[in-house]
Amino acid sequence: MIQIIINPRSGSGIRRGMLSELKAAIRARGWTCSEYVTTAPGDATRFAAALGDDLQSVVVWGGDGTVREVAAGLVGKPIPLLACPLGTENLLAKELRIPAQPQRLVDILVAGRVVDCDLGSVNGRSFMLIMGIGFDGEVVRRLASVRQGHITHLSYFWPIWRTFWEHDFPRMRIQVEGQEVFNDYGLAFVGNISRYAVGLRICRDAQFNDGLLDLVVFSCREQTALVLHAAWTLLRVHPLKGGVIYRRFKHCHIETDRPVPSQIDGDVGPNTPLDIRMETGKLRLLVPPSRGPNGLWPWRGDSIV
Ligand SMILES: [Mg+2]
DSSP states (O other): OEEEEEOTTSTTOOOHHHHHHHHHHHHHTTOOEEEEEOOSTTHHHHHHHTSOTTOOEEEEEEOHHHHHHHHHHHTTSSOOEEEEEOSSSOHHHHHTTOOSOHHHHHHHHHHOEEEEEOOEEETTEEESSEEEESHHHHHHHHHHHHOOSOOOGGGGHHHHHHHHHHOOOOEEEEEETTEEEEEEEEEEEEESSSOOGGGOOSSTTOOTTSSOEEEEEEEOSSHHHHHHHHHHHHTTOGGGSTTEEEEEESEEEEEESSOOOEEETTEEOOOSSEEEEEOSSOEEEEEOOOOOTTSSOSGGGOOOO
16 A cells, blocks of 8 residues: 655645546556645654554655655655655755656656665754754744745745844854864754755765765855855855865764754754764665666766665
8 A cells, every 4th residue: 555645734735636646546556545634743753653564655745844754754664755846845856856747656656766765863853854053044943933834935035035134153163973173153054965945055965875964064254255155055166165164974063152043854943052963774765767877867876776
């Protein structure tokens, strides 16, 4: 049986027509499917954690936040997860090149490959994509305080604009594997995948299955420096620039001169101090079949089993 977990509050809405098409296509293959609709934060994790190991796969009909919630419940289980691009950003679905068309989603259920994905944990809470500490944590916190239902990229405009002018960059002390790597004013990101919102690739070289998390710290005390960092990041040359630290790690500790907010996979995360590490359990992900040795997938010619 295939379990569909639906978040009706995801960025692009429930898309009932496409959902019906998906269910019909699943049944046309002779499989049964069952659906569960989330009603509150935490629902998806509890539901996924209670699923039996004999399930064929779980389809997440939602955005990155829903995938993270389901992943937290599925970690360590043998059931593979298929992430559909139904949110605002869909960073994971984009990274895995998962299409939106129901028929092609079913093709992945039939012939896709299963890969192991690392998960990170921050203060005991799991994350799978990218988290930000400082500036973008504040943007997400502001957005969450006014959010009602679906969001679009435009919903971020005023929170970003106001945070840009009002943000007071914290002094951060960052330790990687017990050694101090940064002690200055700035903002930081920790990623398991390369993609960030609106096509930026902040953790440029991150891979979700290398057993390490990527840390990027931008040294920044004022707004003009942030603009410059953003420009270099757009051009994907930021790891080569002064004032930027790029490290891979298994354990990282971040303290700040006052509690600052974080965001985890686009949702409000805990305030600093933060203890960030790799989780030992892996998540099984369904991805499209390989396009052959010279195709664009998998990434950079990595062999993924
Ligand atoms: Mg990695």
